[in-house]
Amino acid sequence: MPMGSTVLQLVSGPTGTVAKVHPTVLFNMCDSYIRRNDQTDRVIGTLLGSVSSDGTVDIRNSYAVPHNESLEQVAVDIEYHRSMFELHQRVNPKEVIVGWYSTSAGVSVSDALIQDFYAREATNPVYLTVDTTFQDETASIRAFVSTALNLGDRQLAAQFHEIQLDLRMIEAERVGFDVLKKTIVEKLPDDLEALETSMLRLQSMIDTVFKYVEDVIEGKLPPDNAVGRYLADTIASIPKISPDAFDRLFNDSIQDLLLVLYLANLTRTQLSLAKKLNSAAQIF
Amino acid sequence: MAEKAPLSFAQIAASEEVATPLRVVQIDGLVVLKIIKHCKDFMPALVTGQLLGLDIGSVLEVTNCFPFPSRGGEEEEEIEADGANYQLEMMRCLREVNVDNNTVGWYQSTYMGSYQTAELIETFLNYQENIKRCVCIIYDPQRSGQGVLALKALKLTDPFMDLFRNQNFTGEKLREQNLTWQDIFQEIPVKISNSALVSAIMTELETDSPATQSDFDRLVLSTNPFIEKNLEFLIECMDDLSMEQQRFQYYYRNLSRQQAQQQAWLQKRRTENMSRRALGEEPLPEEDPNNPIFKPLVEPSRLDGYLITNQISNYCSQINGFSGQSFIKMYMMDAVHEN
Numbered sequence A: 001m002p003m004g005s006t007v008l009q010l011v012s013g014p015t016g017t018v019a020k021v022h023p024t025v026l027f028n029m030c031d032s033y034i035r036r037n038d039q040t041d042r043v044i045g046t047l048l049g050s051v052s053s054d055g056t057v058d059i060r061n062s063y064a065v066p067h068n069e070s071l072e073q074v075a076v077d078i079e080y081h082r083s084m085f086e087l088h089q090r091v092n093p094k095e096v097i098v099g100w101y102s103t104s105a106g107v108s109v110s111d112a113l114i115q116d117f118y119a120r121e122a123t124n125p126v127y128l129t130v131d132t133t134f135q136d137e138t139a140s141i142r143a144f145v146s147t148a149l150n151l152g153d154r155q156l157a158a159q160f161h162e163i164q165l166d167l168r169m170i171e172a173e174r175v176g177f178d179v180l181k182k183t184i185v186e187k188l189p190d191d192l193e194a195l196e197t198s199m200l201r202l203q204s205m206i207d208t209v210f211k212y213v214e215d216v217i218e219g220k221l222p223p224d225n226a227v228g229r230y231l232a233d234t235i236a237s238i239p240k241i242s243p244d245a246f247d248r249l250f251n252d253s254i255q256d257l258l259l260v261l262y263l264a265n266l267t268r269t270q271l272s273l274a275k276k277l278n279s280a281a282q283i284f
Numbered sequence B: 001m002a003e004k005a006p007l008s009f010a011q012i013a014a015s016e017e018v019a020t021p022l023r024v025v026q027i028d029g030l031v032v033l034k035i036i037k038h039c040k041d042f043m044p045a046l047v048t049g050q051l052l053g054l055d056i057g058s059v060l061e062v063t064n065c066f067p068f069p070s071r072g073g074e075e076e077e078e079i080e081a082d083g084a085n086y087q088l089e090m091m092r093c094l095r096e097v098n099v100d101n102n103t104v105g106w107y108q109s110t111y112m113g114s115y116q117t118a119e120l121i122e123t124f125l126n127y128q129e130n131i132k133r134c135v136c137i138i139y140d141p142q143r144s145g146q147g148v149l150a151l152k153a154l155k156l157t158d159p160f161m162d163l164f165r166n167q168n169f170t171g172e173k174l175r176e177q178n179l180t181w182q183d184i185f186q187e188i189p190v191k192i193s194n195s196a197l198v199s200a201i202m203t204e205l206e207t208d209s210p211a212t213q214s215d216f217d218r219l220v221l222s223t224n225p226f227i228e229k230n231l232e233f234l235i236e237c238m239d240d241l242s243m244e245q246q247r248f249q250y251y252y253r254n255l256s257r258q259q260a261q262q263q264a265w266l267q268k269r270r271t272e273n274m275s276r277r278a279l280g281e282e283p284l285p286e287e288d289p290n291n292p293i294f295k296p297l298v299e300p301s302r303l304d305g306y307l308i309t310n311q312i313s314n315y316c317s318q319i320n321g322f323s324g325q326s327f328i329k330m331y332m333m334d335a336v337h338e339n
Helices: A023-034 A078-091 A113-121 A170-175 A176-181 A190-217 A225-236 A243-283 B009-016 B029-041 B076-094 B118-130 B157-166 B171-177 B196-205 B215-218 B223-276 B303-338
Strands: A009-010 A019-020 A044-049 A058-067 A065-067 A074-076 A097-103 A124-131 A142-152 A154-166 B024-028 B046-056 B061-066 B101-110 B135-139 B149-155 B185-190 B190-193
Touching: A009 B061, A019 A023, A019 A124, A023 A058, A023 A124, A023 A170, A023 B196, A044 A078, A044 A113, A058 A097, A058 A124, A074 A113, A074 B046, A078 B076, A097 A113, A113 A124, A113 A142, A113 A154, A124 A243, A142 A225, A170 A176, A170 B029, A170 B215, A176 B029, A176 B196, A190 A225, A190 B215, A243 B009, A243 B223, B024 B029, B024 B149, B029 B046, B029 B061, B029 B101, B029 B135, B029 B190, B046 B076, B061 B076, B061 B135, B061 B171, B061 B223, B101 B118, B118 B135, B118 B149, B118 B157, B118 B303, B149 B157, B149 B190, B157 B171, B196 B215, B223 B303
Parallel strands: A019 A058, A019 A154, A097 A124, B024 B061, B024 B190, B101 B135
Antiparallel strands: A009 A142, A044 A058, A044 A097, A065 A074, A124 A142, A142 A154, B046 B061, B046 B101, B135 B149, B149 B185
16 A cells, blocks of 8 residues: 555645624624523524635625534435525525524534535635623634545544634625614714715824824824825825815806705795695695 | 502503503614614615514614515515515524514615605505504614615504595695695604624724714715715706696696586576476486586596605705705814814
8 A cells, every 4th residue: 555645645725714704694693692592502594605716715695504413413405405595595686595504612622524515515614703702801703714634535533724814895895884883873964964974084084194104294193104204195185276176166066066955955945835825725 | 538549461461451552662772783784785786675563652672684585587476485485494493592572664775865755655554554553763874874874764654644544645635634744744753772792792893083984984085976966856856746736737728618618508508497497398417427518527636646746855854964064064164174
């Protein structure tokens, strides 16, 4: 027997991958955890999304899959998983299975079995865990991929590698963390209020920069070339327009807006006039 | 006498039946995100989905939702059967993971707030047949691109529903009910709720960076495309409205012409009867149902006009709000330049 085939092969896995998580996935996981069956410790589910050409896994959707777990064995409702996947495919065929999730603190023994199952559904499934019990007082969100440890042709074990997780979640920022992190929001922020907070934020940022620059000039803070360069770039990005040209531009825009506003208000007046006429016809 | 016996469950249920009006729609953060994701993924196509939740007194809780597959170019009937199947299957699957299993309405995306159509009203009626209280959540991905959460919950008002069921959209009926175009839709205040778990996780994940994506979106200076589109739609609506008015004018002209004809005929008949009476003959009846000039003209429905008016007022308020914001931004720009 040749030596090569009995050597324990450590395949270097795709550990360089980055997983990007859509906030919907986290919300869905939390929701299904809250709605879990009595006496189950965790919920698992399928992750849907896409893998881009550079290996970034974009996790965009998820659904919970019922499962049963005892000390020796895990039973995942495969049929449920299949039919749910089919239903999701009908809505968005671009989202395919990219892995699975579980609400546990990290990798446990039975996870290898489930990982094995998902490896048949997708190449290199990502395993996402969210610690919903807050064991170390943070919600540790982690993602893993597994590589198989092979002895010859036989598979001995699976090894989980943690991969990088991108949790920036621009989508959540769009909605606003103010809305998403409170347990109850009485009223949606309206346009003007939202603009006001944004402007206040902008103002406070400008103030911070001002203070920094003044401190540096007065010698209270050591100058930092990198920061200075950023500031210079920022200021340079404001287009230089001569005051005359700017005035013209500004006045034109304002006049356009005023005209449109006038038209809109005129229309509204007409509408309420029509309404009054309609109800006046009732009297006669 | 013993104290008043506590109400039994059935009694409470019965007492609640006595219409507590719907005051608030409480939407789960999950639902908000799911709706946004679905609507955004398929922009600019308009999509719809089902809302699931609970109806508790004056609060309607929306705790989950699922998207409907977008319609391809298949046969109409096939889609319908398919859609119903999909819906049932999805509900069954969601029930298995303990998701609330009551339909409470649907959501749909819109483009520039142009949702006031007859179709929307018909969908409302379809839903209302099965569920007493249902809402429609309208999400505008276009407007949300400007850093606002353009989410609205709507329902039809009760008097309007009654009229619509009887297809009574004559001017007289509307006046009788005192129903104006503002009384078709009713916007219900929206509350957003999150579980404590979600709240904890999101607090942890919130970035420290002072500027968020929505700040950038809000402070964008380019305002013209939005206003242009809005005006374009407004003009279209105006055209529709004047068409509608022409139809009414036509109807009234016909009506008055017919009335004149009827009068003339009656006059003729009366003089004829007078002469017959003088001759001792039986007078002829003063009405002749077979005569075509007595056939009543059908008054055109006012519904379209009402809807268009609604739409116009919606565009106007959008323009109003938007130009207000633009003014603020312009003056801010001015200040920045002076500095």
